[in-house]
Amino acid sequence: VEWYRKAADQGYVLAQAQLGVCYSLGEGVTQNLAMAASWLRKAADLGDPDAQYNLAIAYRSGSGVKQNDQFAFQWLLKAAAQNHAESFDDLGDMYFNGVGTPRDISEAAKWFRKAADQGVLEAQFKLAALLSGGVGIPPQPAESVRLYTLAASQGHPWAQLVLAGLYAQGDGVPKDMVESEKWLRMAAVQGLSVALYNLGCYYKRGDGNLPKDPAIAVQLWEMAAQKGYGMAQLISGAARKMGLSAAPDLVRAVAWFKLAADQGKVEAQIELGTCFMHGEGIEKDPVKAANWFRRAALQGDKIAQLMLGTCYVDGCGVEKDLSKASKWLSKAAAQGCPQAKCELATLYFLHNCDESVINAPTALRLMKESADEGWVLATSFLGPNLLMGTKVPGDPVLGVKYLRQIAQKGDLTAKYWLGFAHLHGIGVAPDPVVGVRLLQEVADQKARPVSANAMATLSMAFLSGKGVPEDIAVGTNWLRQALAEGWPVAPDFMPFLEKHGGETLTGFHVELAVEVELD
Numbered sequence: 001v002e003w004y005r006k007a008a009d010q011g012y013v014l015a016q017a018q019l020g021v022c023y024s025l026g027e028g029v030t031q032n033l034a035m036a037a038s039w040l041r042k043a044a045d046l047g048d049p050d051a052q053y054n055l056a057i058a059y060r061s062g063s064g065v066k067q068n069d070q071f072a073f074q075w076l077l078k079a080a081a082q083n084h085a086e087s088f089d090d091l092g093d094m095y096f097n098g099v100g101t102p103r104d105i106s107e108a109a110k111w112f113r114k115a116a117d118q119g120v121l122e123a124q125f126k127l128a129a130l131l132s133g134g135v136g137i138p139p140q141p142a143e144s145v146r147l148y149t150l151a152a153s154q155g156h157p158w159a160q161l162v163l164a165g166l167y168a169q170g171d172g173v174p175k176d177m178v179e180s181e182k183w184l185r186m187a188a189v190q191g192l193s194v195a196l197y198n199l200g201c202y203y204k205r206g207d208g209n210l211p212k213d214p215a216i217a218v219q220l221w222e223m224a225a226q227k228g229y230g231m232a233q234l235i236s237g238a239a240r241k242m243g244l245s246a247a248p249d250l251v252r253a254v255a256w257f258k259l260a261a262d263q264g265k266v267e268a269q270i271e272l273g274t275c276f277m278h279g280e281g282i283e284k285d286p287v288k289a290a291n292w293f294r295r296a297a298l299q300g301d302k303i304a305q306l307m308l309g310t311c312y313v314d315g316c317g318v319e320k321d322l323s324k325a326s327k328w329l330s331k332a333a334a335q336g337c338p339q340a341k342c343e344l345a346t347l348y349f350l351h352n353c354d355e356s357v358i359n360a361p362t363a364l365r366l367m368k369e370s371a372d373e374g375w376v377l378a379t380s381f382l383g384p385n386l387l388m389g390t391k392v393p394g395d396p397v398l399g400v401k402y403l404r405q406i407a408q409k410g411d412l413t414a415k416y417w418l419g420f421a422h423l424h425g426i427g428v429a430p431d432p433v434v435g436v437r438l439l440q441e442v443a444d445q446k447a448r449p450v451s452a453n454a455m456a457t458l459s460m461a462f463l464s465g466k467g468v469p470e471d472i473a474v475g476t477n478w479l480r481q482a483l484a485e486g487w488p489v490a491p492d493f494m495p496f497l498e499k500h501g502g503e504t505l506t507g508f509h510v511e512l513a514v515e516v517e518l519d
Contacts, residue, residue: 001028008039017043017051024054024063033064044075052079053087060090073100080111088115089123096126105136116147124151125159132172141172152183160187161195168207181208188220193229196220200232215245225256233260234268241271241281250281261292269296270304277317290317297328305332306340313343313351322347326357333366338375341366349381349391364392371402379406384417387427396427407438412450416442420457423467432467443478448485455482 001022007015016039022028023036037058043051056075059068073094079087092111095104109130115123128147131140145166151159160183166173167180181202187195200220206212218239224232237256240249254275260268273292276285290311296304305328311317312325326347332340347353348363370378379402385391386399400421407414415438421427423435442454455478461468462475 008042011046013043013046013048013051016040016046017048017054020051020054024058033058035064037064044078047078047082049079049082049084049087052076052082053084053090056087056090069094069100080114083118085115085118085120088112088118089120089126092123092126096130105130109137119154121151121154121156121159124148125156125162128159128162145172152186155186155190157187157190157192157195160184160190161192161198164195164198177208181210191227193224193227193232196224196227197229197232197235200224200235214239218245222256225259228259228263230260230263230265230268233257233263234265234271237268237271250275252281254281261295264299266296266299266301266304269293270301270307273304273307286311286317288317297331300335302332302335302337302340305329305335306337306343309340310343313347322351322353323357326353336373338370338373338378341370341373342375342378342381345370345378346381367392376406376409376411380411380413383414387417387421396421398427400427412442412445412447416450416454416457419454423457423461425467430467432461436461436468443481446485449487452482452485452487455479455485456487 001019004015004019004022008019020036020038020040020043023032023039025031037055040051040055040058044055052075056072056079057063058065059072059075061067065071073091076087076091076094080091088111092108092115094100095111096108097103109127112123112127112130116127124147128144128151129135130137131147132144133139145163148159148163148166152163164180164182164184164187165171167176167183169175173179181199184195184199184202188199197220200217202208202210203213203220204217218236221232221236221239225236233256237253237260239245240256241253242248254272257268257272257275261272269292273289273296275281276289276292278284290308293304293308293311297308309325309328309332312321312328314320318324326344329340329344329347333344344358345363345367348355348358348360349367367378367382371382382392383399383403383406386395386402388394388399389396400418403414403418403421405414407418419435419438419442421435422431422438424430436458439454439458443451443458445451459475459478459482460466462471462478464470464475
């Protein structure tokens with residue numbers, strides 16, 4: 001350093017430039033950014049391109065001088081005039097971002113091209129990106145691929161990652177998962193977290209020449225997660241929760257979810273809230289659960305808005321507040337969430353919510369939309385209620401339509417109501433054969449309470465001869481089975497049996513009236 005100083009004091013420009021670097025880095029002297037800028041300015045004024053470039057960087061960052069992007073731009077131009085390659089790249093950045101000069105994509109591309117032609121990897125990558133999408137300039141897909149390949153071949157990890165994606169999608173190159181895996185592995189070996197994550201996904205699916213190996217996938221995801229990559233933290237948590245490569249480990253899952261949630265990953269915030277709500281891998285805490293749902297909901301996520309809304313409905317983790325429930329459920333419903341539409345409608349139908357919050361026509365519309373969008377609970381609600389005209393205005397034909405949709409999926413309650421409808425000709429032409437068959441199928445499942453209701457309905461049909469030929473013996477048998485399954489019957493039903501010649505049933509304590517709950 002002393003020899004640099006002596007030479008610099010005598011006006012040797014290279015010594016002045018090098019002394020500025022020493023002060024900037026604290027090499028051989030105590031770091032002094034102001035002194036570094038002073039010596040760099042002396043060398044820059046004498047025309048040294050490296051000093052001009054380093055002085056520009058100082059002005060960009062405000063290191064030893066007052067930050068000034070315009071001064072930085074001017075010094076970069078001076079260095080570039082002397083064919084300084086790194087200055088070309090930095091000028092491209094300043095034109096692209098409109099820093100120190102008006103934004104000009106064409107000029108940015110021009111300077112990136114100059115730097116790329118001199119082998120600056122970052123410039124090759126940036127120019128490839130510009131040419132791939134035609135951002136402000138005409139796209140040149142073939143040239144973009146050539147530049148990505150050039151930079152990737154020289155070890156640029158992001159170029160390797162992008163090239164892997166192009167081969168995976170067949171974008172500008174023939175689709176080739178083996179070639180994709182090759183470039184992705186190169187980027188992963190350099191420790192690029194996104195590449196490690198994606199390589200894990202390749203092992204999960206068995207892409208390229210790779211075997212399906214969940215254990216390696218989880219290992220790669222956790223390597224990426226340890227580098228702070230939020231998506232990898234989320235998927236690592238999910239893998240540990242479901243036990244993808246080993247027994248489920250909810251404690252480790254929660255730890256990964258927490259890291260990703262702290263980075264603002266909405267899915268992780270919802271997962272963490274769910275873990276707190278159910279005490280999975282962590283002590284149950286509904287208040288913390290609701291808080292995490294709120295953080296995700298404030299980012300506009302419809303599932304989080306749904307979860308927070310239901311917290312207000314149930315008073316779970318928050319004070320019960322149907323108005324706030326309606327607010328959050330409405331936000332989720334507006335984003336097309338069928339479950340939220342169903343929950344919002346139930347505020348009126350099942351929670352007797354004030355009409356200032358939601359009225360009957362809106363509730364019915366939302367419930368129908370939810371059902372039509374495939375939400376089974378909405379379909380299950382509408383089917384019997386439309387059939388019988390309870391809770392909603394009756395529309396038996398539409399009720400049967402909804403009941404058929406879920407009955408086809410094996411829903412016993414829907415089968416029961418379809419049997420009831422066919423037996424009594426509600427919403428369909430009377431068809432006792434179909435009605436009895438459906439009711440018998442439900443009864444045979446011995447699933448309380450719906451099977452007991454089916455047995456009771458069959459009993460009443462045969463005892464009264466409504467829809468089927470009267471048969472006291474068959475009706476009494478179904479009644480015995482219904483009572484054995486826990487079906488309640490009113491005391492005044494006994495004289496009905498005796499009037500029709502049936503034997504008196506004793507030994508049962510009966511208190512409740514014959515009734516089938518619609519909801």
